[in-house]
Amino acid sequence: MGEDVSADSVTLDLLLEARETVKSSPLGVINTPMVPWSQTTLPLNKACNIHIKLENMQRTGEREQALNCRGSFKIRGVANQFARRPEGGHFVTMSAGNYGRSFAYASKHYGWKGKVVMPETAPVSRSVLIQGFGVDVERVPTSCLMNEVMRCVQEHNMTFLHSYDDLDLIAGHASLGLEILEVVPEPDVVVVCCGGGGLLAGVAAAVKLSGCEMSRIYGVEPEGACTMHRSFIEKRPVAMDTRSVASGLAPPFAGTLPYELCQRYVEGIVLVSDDDIKAAVSALYKAGLVVEPSGSAAFAAIASNKIPELEGKNVVCILSGGNIGKDELGNFPD
Incomplete structure (x- = not known):
């Protein structure tokens, strides 16, 4: 922020x-x-x-509608976040699942690269679902989430989109x-x-x-x-x-x-x-x-x-x- x-x-x-x-x-x-x-x-x-x-x-x-999968409120914030970044980019975020799924779907729709850093405690099925949209996933201990995000920003020049501490979201x-x-x-x-x-x-x-x-x-x-x-x-x-x-x-x-x-x-x-x-x-x-x-x-x-x-x-x-x-x-x- x-x-x-x-x-x-x-x-x-x-x-x-x-x-x-x-x-x-x-x-x-x-x-x-x-x-x-x-x-x-x-x-x-x-x-x-x-x-x-x-x-x-x-x-x-x-894709999820066809599979009769339900979503969450997270797509609302993601819709506004991505609309405010028309220039695109290579984005990274941290999420236990729902934000990551919406982030991944939006990344695929707009043709932008993305990575989701997930806590190891999140269900593996959610990692698989996110990867299905073509977004990279890395699972780390919860205490290491922000450190890994910052590593991606610093070493790979990614842009961090926060999953909850963001005005547009x-x-x-x-x-x-x-x-x-x-x-x-x-x-x-x-x-x-x-x-x-x-x-x-x-x-x-x-x-x-x-x-x-x-x-x-x-x-x-x-x-x-x-x-x-x-x-x-x-x-x-x-x-x-x-x-x-x-x-x-x-x-x-x-x-x-x-x-x-x-x-x-x-x-x-x-x-x-x-x-x-x-x-x-x-x-x-x-x-x-x-x-x-x-x-x-x-x-x-x-x-x-x-x-x-x-x-x-x-x-x-x-x-x-x-x-x-x-x-x-x-x-x-x-």
Whole structure:
């Protein structure tokens, strides 16, 4: 992130412009459905009106559509990132899977070279999927992700595209928040997963800057990968050794710009256990919704009563991604 970029750089005009870029992107980003919780078979133990944003139904490329693979919100930010770099280049990034997949698809579409540095803990199937787009993949320990990225930049003259700490990316992700407001114009509560914080920051900024000053935005992190939660406590972006079944929510540090935006617009960060996440994946699957562990965190927080004062409120729960294979689903309880 450039030194001159701060939370003040994120304006409603910037987000609205990014939303038009995302809508018209050749990468095929779709406006995903919003459905009332009451129209699903999911159990509900609270008297509130919950809408579920089905971003797990997002698509990433014709090849995956043909294979009936689901995508994630990451393609939104990537669409805006790549549109802002018309000169092309040789790009490198770090990702546990979803951003890397969208990055790889965009690289192939634009005919640009790319490399994804992945944590060793990420499912191998995701590495294979990314390589299928013609992008190089290198798997390293989580603690070595940034070091390897910087080596590529310095030794091979690659350009680093950050997977969550990037103004263009966050502005692209904000399109999801603006879509939510078209269905629920004044949400009381919005619950969003948080890894490095790019989606949470974008959605929170979109909701608050659109005039919903009273809306409460909550981020949800795994207990074993709570970088934003710790950042809130220490009043600065922090790093930590992270580990969670939700590998997409376990980057080694919180993003600087996401942290600044979350400090300004987010009510708080709540934590869920890996068992909470596993139970959420299973419950969603039984209801016919294929959602990966990272994408299930917001639902897990609501289902395990981690979000305060929901009774009688209009609530939005974001299911942020469906990138999970049948082999992985077998690891979750029936």
